[in-house]
Amino acid sequence: MDILALTLDELGAFFTAEFGKGMFHASALYREIYKAGNRDILNIPEFAASPAFAEKLEKRLILAPGQVLSTFREKNLVKFITGLSDGLKIESVLIPMAGRNTLCVSSQAGCRMGCRFCETGRAGLKRNLSVSEIVGQVFNARFVLGEKIRNIVFMGMGEPFDNFDPVIAAIRIMTEQKGFDIALRHITVSTAGLVRGIDALGRLNMKGLRLAVSVNSADDATRSFLMPVNRAHSLQTLKTALQNFPLTRRGCFLFEYILIKGLNDSETDAIKLAEYIHPLPVRLNLIPLNAVAGFNYESPCDDDMQNFAESLAGQGVFVVKRWSKGRSVSAGCGQLGLEC
Ligand code: SF4
Structure with a gap:
């Protein structure tokens, strides 16, 4: 067992x-x-x-969290590689935030969503992670790296809703009071927009669990180019699923938007995005594109990012600019998988 x-x-x-x-x-x-x-x-x-x-x-009893094979550090941020029992490797990232560590965990070895800006997507799916392989990342961060974990984000390798049941089971274990005791409101599941997963999570009614959506464009053609999942689940279908999702009274969705120069960073893009968001309660994270092999685009300059953010804020969108951490160790958004 x-x-x-x-x-x-x-x-x-x-x-x-x-x-x-x-x-x-x-x-x-x-x-x-x-x-x-x-x-x-x-x-x-x-x-x-x-x-x-x-x-x-x-x-x-078996206790097999996987073996931490190597760690990469950029200031306080730590990326660690875990070797699994079948020889596959996964990556996790520990992000320090004012004494409240966040652990970014993987839910799959690889990913089949194929997002163009993502190193994990380029490699394809190798397999789903088991419950203990997901929980094992927390165990290793806590007891091998020796760090307390307050927040968990499912933003590592893989699409969590493509491995739904093990992810939910792992969340139930992470929140166990006599165990890691991580509050549900401190756990965020991030999806590329798998509507069946959003619907299924809504039915579970796990009050407080946070839902993030990687949006990246409010234009179907651009989003389908960036994220093939959009061909099956259009922006409108996604929005309908979110409108039906049972948020808590003060809850909001976290939207992630990777800014890509010349592709999704214009004033028109900002207007379309604000229209798309309305009337959903959303906190929008703007993230500059990280370099990924084979995707020949760049991030906008700081001024252009600032203009994009101001345009959205002027239209009533709550915007957070998240300057990427961990680029030097390939631990930034979309960069996981290089070492696997
Ligand atoms: S961004 Fe997420 S969903 Fe898209 S390919 Fe990468 S890991 Fe998969």
């Missing part, structure tokens, strides 16, 4: 079914693993009175 794939209740049920034990022992094990990173089952105090049980348990 793979412990990084279990909620506390599931672990308790496993203990009861297999060993006739209950939540007392399950809680102790969960605490040791998720709070302390202790992999030594035989030395858990609550198990001292039943060493035979601890030995049997040790044989049945």
